[in-house]
Amino acid sequence: MFGLVLLILGCSSVSRSAAWPSHWMDASAGRVTPGNADELSADRIDILDSEDEEKARLWLSSSGRRVSRLSEMPGFSELNYVRNNARTPASDLYLVRAVSDGGGGVFSVYVNENGVMVLYSVMGNCVPSEMRVLLIRLDAVPKGVYGGCGGTM
Numbered sequence: 001m002f003g004l005v006l007l008i009l010g011c012s013s014v015s016r017s018a019a020w021p022s023h024w025m026d027a028s029a030g031r032v033t034p035g036n037a038d039e040l041s042a043d044r045i046d047i048l049d050s051e052d053e054e055k056a057r058l059w060l061s062s063s064g065r066r067v068s069r070l071s072e073m074p075g076f077s078e079l080n081y082v083r084n085n086a087r088t089p090a091s092d093l094y095l096v097r098a099v100s101d102g103g104g105g106v107f108s109v110y111v112n113e114n115g116v117m118v119l120y121s122v123m124g125n126c127v128p129s130e131m132r133v134l135l136i137r138l139d140a141v142p143k144g145v146y147g148g149c150g151g152t153m
Helices: 002-011 050-063 080-084
Strands: 012-014 045-047 067-069 093-100 106-112 115-123 130-137 145-152
Touching: 045 106, 050 067, 050 080, 050 093, 050 130, 093 106, 093 115, 093 145, 106 130, 115 130
Parallel strands: 115 145
Antiparallel strands: 012 145, 045 130, 067 093, 093 130, 106 115
16 A cells, blocks of 8 residues: 555656746645645636637736636626626636646646635646636635646656
8 A cells, every 4th residue: 555655646746847837826835735725616617718718818917916806807798708607696706827738637726715726637747838717716805826737647
């Protein structure tokens, strides 16, 4: 059993390489981790279509925000997401920064009193190369937004 644990630990990685986009996303440094936070259910996490995501990424980048209520984004009512989900109240929807490697991984979001941690997980080595934006449902604006990119070989 101990050997299996060592094998799994040796094959997994959380990337914080030179390619880490620190201008876009901060690492958690223990503030929010899967061990000290609650995981958001998948129905509270939305991936925007590429057009909406690009608009949100440009706006978050130009405004210097790492998180924002969707309703604070200029022109948010014109986003495809909003038009296709008119019954979803915009007041509890937040745009948050994330990173990925452009592969076929999945996002997980963890929340505690210190903020949110957006983790991207993929099979193989993860080198975060893409600045992403997710739409998540929260009860209140998080104190901070942190991210990570992990892989398992």
